[in-house]
Amino acid sequence: MSTHAENKNAVRTYSIVLGALLTLTAVTVTAAGINFGSAFINVVIALAIASAKASLVALYFMHLRHDRPMSAIIFVTGLAMLAIFLMFCFLDTLSREQVQPGLTAQAPARAVSISARILSAS
Amino acid sequence: MSGSHTVVEHGAQEPFLQHHFHDLGQQAEASKIGMWLFLVTEILLFGGLFVGYGIMRMLHSQAFHEGHLHLDRSLGALNTVVLLVSSFTMAMAVHSARTGNRQRLILFLAATLAFAGVFLGVKYVEYSHKFHDGLLPGRFYRHAGDSVPGVAVFFSFYFVMTGLHGLHVLAGMVAISWLLRRAVRGDFSATYYAPVDLTGLYWHLVDMIWIYLFPLLYLIS
Amino acid sequence: MTAASYLTEQRGLRSWLFTLDHKRIGVMYLWSTLLAFFLGGVLAMLIRLELLTPTRTLMDADTYNKVFTLHGAVMIFLFIIPSIPAALGNFVLPLLLGARDVAFPRLNLASYYLYVLGALMALASMITGGIDTGWTFYTPYSTSTGGAVNLVTLAVFVLGFSSIFTGVNFIATTHKLRAPGMSWFRMPLFVWGMYATAIIQILATPVLGITVLLLFMERVFGVGIFDPKLGGDPVLFQHFFWFYSHPAVYIMILPGMAIISEVIPVFSRRPIFGYRAIAFSSVAIAGVSFLVWGHHMFVSGQSVLASALFSFLTFLVAIPSAVKVFNWVATMYKGSIWLQAPMIYAIMFLLLFAIGGLTGLFLGSLATDVHLHDTYFVVAHFHYVMMGGVFIAFLAGLHYWWPKMFGRMYSERWSRIAAALVFVGFNTTFLAQFVMGSRGMPRRYYNYLPEFQPLHVVSTVGSWILALGLVITAGYLLASLRKRPDAPPNPWGGMTLEWQTSSPPPTHNFETVPVVDRGPYDFPPLEAEEELAGRRA
Numbered sequence: 001m002s003t004h005a006e007n008k009n010a011v012r013t014y015s016i017v018l019g020a021l022l023t024l025t026a027v028t029v030t031a032a033g034i035n036f037g038s039a040f041i042n043v044v045i046a047l048a049i050a051s052a053k054a055s056l057v058a059l060y061f062m063h064l065r066h067d068r069p070m071s072a073i074i075f076v077t078g079l080a081m082l083a084i085f086l087m088f089c090f091l092d093t094l095s096r097e098q099v100q101p102g103l104t105a106q107a108p109a110r111a112v113s114i115s116a117r118i119l120s121a122s
Numbered sequence: 123m124s125g126s127h128t129v130v131e132h133g134a135q136e137p138f139l140q141h142h143f144h145d146l147g148q149q150a151e152a153s154k155i156g157m158w159l160f161l162v163t164e165i166l167l168f169g170g171l172f173v174g175y176g177i178m179r180m181l182h183s184q185a186f187h188e189g190h191l192h193l194d195r196s197l198g199a200l201n202t203v204v205l206l207v208s209s210f211t212m213a214m215a216v217h218s219a220r221t222g223n224r225q226r227l228i229l230f231l232a233a234t235l236a237f238a239g240v241f242l243g244v245k246y247v248e249y250s251h252k253f254h255d256g257l258l259p260g261r262f263y264r265h266a267g268d269s270v271p272g273v274a275v276f277f278s279f280y281f282v283m284t285g286l287h288g289l290h291v292l293a294g295m296v297a298i299s300w301l302l303r304r305a306v307r308g309d310f311s312a313t314y315y316a317p318v319d320l321t322g323l324y325w326h327l328v329d330m331i332w333i334y335l336f337p338l339l340y341l342i343s
Numbered sequence: 344m345t346a347a348s349y350l351t352e353q354r355g356l357r358s359w360l361f362t363l364d365h366k367r368i369g370v371m372y373l374w375s376t377l378l379a380f381f382l383g384g385v386l387a388m389l390i391r392l393e394l395l396t397p398t399r400t401l402m403d404a405d406t407y408n409k410v411f412t413l414h415g416a417v418m419i420f421l422f423i424i425p426s427i428p429a430a431l432g433n434f435v436l437p438l439l440l441g442a443r444d445v446a447f448p449r450l451n452l453a454s455y456y457l458y459v460l461g462a463l464m465a466l467a468s469m470i471t472g473g474i475d476t477g478w479t480f481y482t483p484y485s486t487s488t489g490g491a492v493n494l495v496t497l498a499v500f501v502l503g504f505s506s507i508f509t510g511v512n513f514i515a516t517t518h519k520l521r522a523p524g525m526s527w528f529r530m531p532l533f534v535w536g537m538y539a540t541a542i543i544q545i546l547a548t549p550v551l552g553i554t555v556l557l558l559f560m561e562r563v564f565g566v567g568i569f570d571p572k573l574g575g576d577p578v579l580f581q582h583f584f585w586f587y588s589h590p591a592v593y594i595m596i597l598p599g600m601a602i603i604s605e606v607i608p609v610f611s612r613r614p615i616f617g618y619r620a621i622a623f624s625s626v627a628i629a630g631v632s633f634l635v636w637g638h639h640m641f642v643s644g645q646s647v648l649a650s651a652l653f654s655f656l657t658f659l660v661a662i663p664s665a666v667k668v669f670n671w672v673a674t675m676y677k678g679s680i681w682l683q684a685p686m687i688y689a690i691m692f693l694l695l696f697a698i699g700g701l702t703g704l705f706l707g708s709l710a711t712d713v714h715l716h717d718t719y720f721v722v723a724h725f726h727y728v729m730m731g732g733v734f735i736a737f738l739a740g741l742h743y744w745w746p747k748m749f750g751r752m753y754s755e756r757w758s759r760i761a762a763a764l765v766f767v768g769f770n771t772t773f774l775a776q777f778v779m780g781s782r783g784m785p786r787r788y789y790n791y792l793p794e795f796q797p798l799h800v801v802s803t804v805g806s807w808i809l810a811l812g813l814v815i816t817a818g819y820l821l822a823s824l825r826k827r828p829d830a831p832p833n834p835w836g837g838m839t840l841e842w843q844t845s846s847p848p849p850t851h852n853f854e855t856v857p858v859v860d861r862g863p864y865d866f867p868p869l870e871a872e873e874e875l876a877g878r879r880a
Contacts, residue, residue, distance in 0.1 A: 022206060054330045078162030091649055143520075152519035153447075155515045155518055156515045167553050169549075170552075177579055181576070259565075260567050260573065261565030271574065272573075275573060282557070
């Protein structure tokens with residue numbers, strides 16, 4: 001069933017992927033120390049690198065690249081649902097005061113201007 | 123719906139084939155679908171935590187930044203490397219099983235188990251350090267001298283997220299130990315290795331979740 | 344009967360407790376969920392009795408809070424969610440597909456035991472103080488109230504896994520264990536409905552798991568995520584909760600619709616109208632169900648932008664639902680309708696679900712919701728959908744597959760009497776609540792203004808009629824079990840695979856593996872129809 005060449009091939013692929021994963025880990029640690037102008041950009045960069053690493057794991061270690069499409073469909077559907085969940089929760093939290101400017105005065109202490117916090121974070 | 127053909131009885135030559143499947147291929151494909159569905163539930167379970175984390179970090183960005191300074195970035199990076207390497211050894215274990223190489227299967231499973239142990243060991247060191255400093259979740263937070271309120275929320279998330287992840291590592295270790303026992307017994311072959319394959323998928327997902335946890339908890343700038 | 348059936352092949356308690364047979368697990372689920380329904384029903388009767396008078400009738404306010412909380416939690420988590428998929432679906436789905444079992448029989452049994460464990464934990468809370476939060480566990484009240492909230496949240500967590508296991512099983516089974524020749528568009532619509540349900544179970548339930556886990560953590564560690572005092576956001580809890588619990592409404596109704604899609608063509612002797620439209624609308628409902636949860640939060644302090652978006656998306660759900668209803672009605676048009684108990688309940692479903700669904704649109708529109716929110720209008724609306732929809736469909740399915748499950752025919756006459764009582768009792772109970780709600784009677788109140796008493800009395804009397812109908816149902820179904828087996832393999836003339844095997848089926852479902860060469864609703868012309876007509880006469 002297994003030929004020597006196939007065996008060597010898989011070992012080589014997995015080794016290259018591992019090398020890429022370790023390199024990206026070093027990159028993300030380095031990037032965290034650099035000021036890109038706003039904390040938001042740093043978060044985006046960190047998540048982009050993490051997603052690149054996760055994609056490598058999914059495509060090669062979890063064989064999604066060569067597997068039947070069903071596995072990838074299930075996986076992507078799950079991620080899409082998470083995206084929907086994330087999107088609406090953020091949409092609500094971010095838009096609460098922008099649409100109801102008068103609410104802050106009556107709202108509990110928690111509602112101290114969220115937009116100001118976002119600005120101060122950046 | 124008419125027509126029929128007689129039930130084909132399975133021979134005794136496939137000891138791991140369950141009665142309601144035609145062959146091992148069908149059984150492996152079904153179990154793979156089942157495993158991916160389970161992984162999706164894991165993603166959404168952790169996903170809830172990520173959403174909560176995102177909202178809270180947005181509301182308390184200063185506190186999250188201050189909180190993360192208490193974490194040891196080099197230990198976090200070390201654990202990331204350990205888990206990535208363990209994912210590599212797990213992938214190699216699956217490959218060895220598929221090619222019917224029992225010796226290497228045992229070797230790589232043992233290596234994966236060892237790396238998982240190292241990961242939890244490092245986590246233990248980190249946790250005991252936090253306990254010592256009073257950096258505890260929620261109402262048990264005892265650390266004094268924070269410049270902003272809300273650092274306790276950061277540590278709530280730190281412990282809930284890494285704790286749940288740690289439990290998954292532990293569950294993975296149990297599964298890998300079970301595989302190791304079966305591999306030593308000689309259960310697996312080039313035609314039957316689905317349990318190795320599925321445990322591998324689970325293990326890579328645990329790795330994948332850590333890939334996100336590391337920058338979100340240790341690298342807040 | 345030729346061979347031993349799944350009921351008789353093995354005997355003894357152990358053969359049931361350790362069975363991997365999907366039919367036996369389905370039957371165990373059936374009795375367990377019916378027991379839960381009985382408990383929830385008794386609690387409902389107590390609630391209605393208490394509300395007979397504007398002040399105290401038979402319990403104090405604190406007990407009343409615990410009773411309605413338990414009624415909601417038991418009915419939702421222990422009855423409606425598992426009843427159709429895990430009880431009827433477990434039994435029928437592999438039969439409909441021509442399979443010997445579900446893909447993962449051990450996972451199936453594990454699902455049942457997790458259900459039992461979760462149920463026992465939820466019931467233990469009754470003894471250890473009860474909970475008074477309502478079934479929604481809204482923070483901050485749920486993090487500060489005493490009682491057994493911790494226990495119940497863990498019970499919900501366990502029950503969630505039970506539900507996930509069922510979903511995983513159904514999807515893998517549908518993909519991998521269809522009989523030779525059964526293409527996707529030859530699958531009975533019940534399978535499509537179960538498939539859509541399983542998608543929601545898998546994608547939504549984990550979020551419920553993490554929600555109740557966080558609530559538990561909040562109570563034990565004071566995590567702070569939902570607590571404004573610690574910088575958290577209680578509205579976020581509602582987002583988490585409804586991200587599961589709104590799709591969960593479709594975990595409940597989709598299986599009900601799935602049953603109706605089986606019953607209507609068989610008892611109208613016509614192929615289903617718009618097979619693909621019904622199949623795809625199930626999947627569409629599953630998809631859209633994830634986009635509308637915010638309509639539970641219009642008055643909770645959610646942003647106006649989010650509310651407007653959620654309101655718009657809510658109206659989209661009406662489209663696939665209406666597609667189904669129109670297709671069912673079109674199937675019946677010019678059909679040869681046979682008014683047996685399953686069909687009576689199916690028609691009842693169409694009527695009650697239409698009322699429940701349309702009143703949902705009132706609640707989904709922003710302005711009217713502010714007036715109707717947290718009134719009896721909401722209570723009436725969801726009882727029309729949950730009880731008038733799901734439970735009536737469950738009765739349709741139970742009456743449809745009862746001969747297959749147990750090999751006995753029940754009394755036709757009594758089933759009609761009971762159905763009439765259920766219909767009259769249900770509408771008397773809940774139509775009155777629509778009126779009360781639109782006039783401002785708030786839900787969950789222990790005392791109320793005396794002006795509302797006449798309508799409350801009507802509602803309570805209605806609940807007695809409804810209960811009488813259900814007691815009669817239990818009576819004739821149980822009585823049928825004491826008879827000798829008398830059900831033919833195919834009493835209704837159905838064309839789907841479960842009717843090709845004996846009633847009750849043998850342990851391995853089919854003596855020979857069925858090969859499928861036509862659709863599930865292609866009724867044969869003439870000779871078979873004449874034979875059936877002879878039996879009807």
